[in-house]
Amino acid sequence: MLSVQDLHKSFGDHHVLKGVHFSLDKGKVLVIIGPSGSGKTTVLRSLNLLEIPDDGSLKIGDAHVAFGKKLSKKAVKQIRQKSAMVFQGYNLFPHRTVLENVIEGPVQVQKKGKQEAIQKAKELLEKVGLSEHIHKYPHQLSGGQQQRVGIARALAIEPELILFDEPTSALDPELVGEVLKVMKSLANEGWTMIIVTHELKFAEEVADEVIFMDQGAIIEKGQPSLLFNHPEQERTKQFLSRIR
């Protein structure tokens, strides 16, 4: 369903991604862990072209791009339509209500009927536990609630793949649980997800595969129970011992 080949990316002299390969099957959950600056967020952002890699290729479903030359608008659009992103800082539209945030993509981009989109949005907001807040503005909600709106907004465009960029890192500790709970239920429903996170316990519970990255490369990957409990690489061991 997803295939990433030999991604390279530099910011100026800084070589951030040094040939990253991986693939993911439909309905699977991949968690990427690693120290800050390891390139994990850059990988995630490359998957919906918020960063354009310098080299390599990317295939999501039936959309395919090769990097290293100028991308056509059409190719960018095709790849972006496959995925949705949940941001660390939520990035909700502050001038729109919760409901308007969720229907923005379906109505404005996918040109669905407004009534149909509202109906669907209400179902999604119920799923993330926000039925009572649909007419509020984002600033009237807690961080955990805002992030759940972010998740509903991502689901609303019915992506083949959902990308989570440290979705709980900006939250107060007591609000982390409510967001993870929603993400766990999505994993159980069979959504294909890639999650960058520091929540190792959560990763162990939901991930089908875990990737450990350091200094722009994948150091180790495997099933969560194996990677967390019996890491093979020295750097993985060091990282896990520091974070636990």
Add this chain to the structure above:
Amino acid sequence: MFIGNITIDWDLAAKSFMPILMGGLKYTLPLAIASFIIGLVIAFVMAMCRLSSIKLLQWIARIYISIIRGTPLLVQLSIVYFGLPDLGINISPIYGAIIALSLNVGGYAAEVIRASILSVPKGQWEAGYTIGMGYFQTLRRVIIPQAMRVSIPPLSNTFISLVKDTSLASTITVTELFRRAQEITATSYNFLLLYCEAAFIYWIFCFILSIIQNIIEERLDRYVAK
């Protein structure tokens, strides 16, 4: 210095009030509104050029803004109204005033609009892109509504300044508010009274506009955390 007994000619004040006010309503305000609207369109285009990745467009906008901000409005008005006829382009006073004032607003407001677009966090662009929007759709649906809130106070100030700057159109014979007052002084010689009256009417206009500004700001602030 001699300060004589000041007697206010209330009769003249009353008789001249309506003609001066009408100059304001018939010329000053329409002139300001038309120039502001056209000026905002120019400003938006210039702001987009400044933000463009195309170097040529950036430079066109930079030069335009620099010229407008670096030359007096009175000189700009004179070039349009007195200068262009040398090239065979004759423009009526009112259109000359609208052209010069619009170009002027375009130069000043371009920087306001550019700054307000830049003030919207990058994450908002990214949120637009990740739900499938392109550049212009994100700009229209996500960025401009938020940039507007930031730009309302400085743009309101631009408009209020513009209302006062329309008095310069009197120099190219537009019979706006100040020109009316001048015309009446030509026969009555009561400069202090009539110019104070004109000043009072400008102040009333600007006072009402600042109230409208506050109302708009409050409306746009409704989705912002206090």
